[in-house]
Amino acid sequence: MSIRWIVLITLAAAFIFVLEWRRIPDRPTKAAFTFLILAVWAMSIAVSIHSDLPGPDTLIKTVLEPFIPNVPHQ
Amino acid sequence: MNDNKGLESILQMQRELLARPISTSLRSNTDVLRQLFENASDVVFHEFTIRNGPLALLVYIDGITDTKELERHVLAPLKTDGTDGELGWEAVIQRISVSSSQSVRTIQKAADELGAGNPLLLLEGQAVGAFFAIPFWQMRAIEEPQAETVVRGPREGFIETLHVNLSMIRRRLQTPAFKLKKLSIGRYTKTTCAIAYIEGVTDPNLVEEMERRLKDIDVDGIVDSNHIEEWIEDNPLSLFPQLQATERPDVVVSSLLEGRIALLVNGSPFSLIAPVTLLTLMQSSEDYYERSFVATGIRWLRLLISFIAILMPSIYVAVLSFHQEMIPTALLLTISKSREQIPFPALFEALLMEVTFEALREAGIRLPKQVGSAVSIVGALVIGQAAISAGIVSSPMIMVVAITGVASFLIPNYQLGLAIRLIRFPIMFCAGLLGLYGIVLAGVFIVVHMLSLRSFGVPYLSPLSPIQFEQFKDTLVRAPSWALNKRPHLTGSIWNKLRVRPHHSRLKKG
């Protein structure tokens, strides 16, 4: 199951990279594009292997939870 | 290697011959021309002496020149009356009673004019030649256009000859503001094209833009107006036509009066109109020749049916595969009974029948007229019936395909109809993959594409996309002619607003 997703993610990233890289006119954009694709690819692989990897939700919760009053629900 | 050298030497010789100017020696001119037109057996060289005058050479291409005119008005006076000893051009032109003659100084121009059917006259001792504009060839009679028939309205259609087409438009636009700009495109075909527009109504930037795009074309040949269309359209990769191709002069004249420009191409009965929007392509000239309420109803019918033509097979596939709860129970039972023995999923069944229908349609075009329609209708029915009895497709599917096929005939513009027919298939795939969600996504994708499409700068979905409320009078409904008092505002700079004199409405009393 996880192998399938990893292959798919890698294929998608490679596909996007190959299609877009040549069409980018200037170097800073090329560098930013490559970095972004690599970062997203790495994070996606990490998330698909460890589904419980703490992410933005947990980050927000841990930062803000102490400050929020406990409101009664209806 | 040898072939290439041979080819290169042939082209080099042609270029070298064409680059020469007309020389004063008639002998050398004759040699050059004979060499150039070697093995072109329809070129006639007639060397003669003008009575009491110089030696002369008449060259023309038999079949595209008016030889009667030539012999009666050019050769006869020169041979019988002559120039009384004068050797110059003034005396010769004096004798000739053809009104349109112009001079040539280079072999290139001489060859171009010969190719256009204009005979060439060269004199001994003169480095200038003359050609007479008397082309004549067999052409088709003016008939009703096959693809754009109307019940009420003119039944003239363009033919392949440019000056006849221009005359048909000139007859309807008898104003000096109607301008024609001629260009010649294509190195071998030297096709004459004319840009037609009305000065003072059309944006001059539009004319300039069209001229610029045409001058950029450098090809061997243009055979049909579609070739030019592919060169000048804004987005060559889009399915949707960005110029309107029409065979009817009245359509051209109405478009010119709205501020558009028309491009007529010699050799093609289809003229191109630009700029054009999607809703313009959905209009038929007949809308304007029938009563306004009726025409409005027919327009709405056409819009509705176009949606059916695009979406019906996809909705069928989507609803049957994913959203069965939407079908009313009685209908659901009938459909499932007829689909019981079908081994294929709905998507495959739909694709099979749609492709078969398109194939029948294409085949029907090539069959001779007498047999064609009968065979295609009978063929469709028989194939459909046989397929149902063989258990390959279900009868609701045949119904859907038939309705879709009929619906696609309602689209007035043939190119748009083709685009819609083609676009059904990707939408069907999306429907088979993801049901109504897929249809919605495909629809959004197509709308996004159309929103970014422009035809000579005019957004493709005007007047819906940048909303122009004034234009709704002519797109969503068909208001009567006395209410259509403003021209459409197509491009930015000039807008000649009024086309009906103000305070001239029929609704006011007195």
Next chain:
Amino acid sequence: MEKKSRISAAQLCLLMYLASSGTGLMSSPSVAASFAGLDMWIAPFWGLIGGIACLWIMIQLHRLYPGQNLIQYAEAILGRIAGKAISFLFLFFVLFTTGYVIRQMTDFLSNSFFPRTPPLFLGVCIVFVCAAAVNSGIEVICRLPVLFFPFPILMMVVIFVPLFPDLKPVLPIFEHGILPSFWGGCALQLWYAVFCFATFYIPNVHNQDKLMRWSMLSPILLCLLLAATNWSITSILGDAASMYHYPFLVITRFVSFSEFFEHLESIVMMIWVVAFALRIMYGYYCAAVGLAQWLKLPDYRPLIWPVGMLLLLMSVWDIKTTQFAQFDSLVFPAFYALCGIGLPFLLLVAAWVRKGMTPASQHKTSNASASPQTQQAEQTK
């Protein structure tokens, strides 16, 4: 950036309204119900304050720094490092919310309509379509709502008119005091704070004089829509409203026209998908443009596909399906309000201080006289 595209204030208003109402109709009733109970129809009015504040702040900031969006003027206001940090937080907010919306949509479709399709595939499809739209530019994104807005109106008419006889006034009001509806309004900042994305669109609006009026219309319309919807949900479903995740969908199942067109929820789904697509495009454009400007790149178009992948990643990362985390406590509304309202307010105050005007004098003078003052301040700089 490239030449400025032109959109009109009315188009922006429609875009913001449609973008927020799509997701709002679907999940905001359950949020409001869980905090406010029977008072859930009052909650949108409390939340409106946040929406108006958010837009007002963004327009003021644009008047101080015309032609720029938050990512660009954050550095001018707070200096390079603090500015980049603040704008990074804002970008994270944009990416996070848009990713969450994608998750909301794939959950909704997967639970109700496509149980056997992997939800990520549904997300990929819609991100693909939205990427095509973002690639075509801001004008296309702002023209789509104009083409589309009759459909939600039609849908509301078709759903509410048959239900009209069943609607009754919702009593008692304020049974547990004012606070529950207030907390409901706070929770609704999940939708009202998203109006802050306007900062990426405002520089392209060509009729700036009408901007304030048109943009204020947007949260007001949203408030009225949510209030009306919550009211009808409460009067039809009563106390059971808080039990459903999608009360609005439940109501649509009650509608049937003459026993023939039953089960119209697939049609509702189609309209919702377009509303969701608009919401995703709305945020996707902001994310792509914001990221490109944060990295000081000349054009945002090459970044569209990586940002799309990033959005899909955000939609699956750390969000459990059974947990509607954003709706249980006020943590996420607080985060949204902090980034959408608090952060721009901080920037506005800092900008005022920087440009030599205190907030006190700003409140006393009218907005019209503020602009020539700021222009003078800029010229003397």
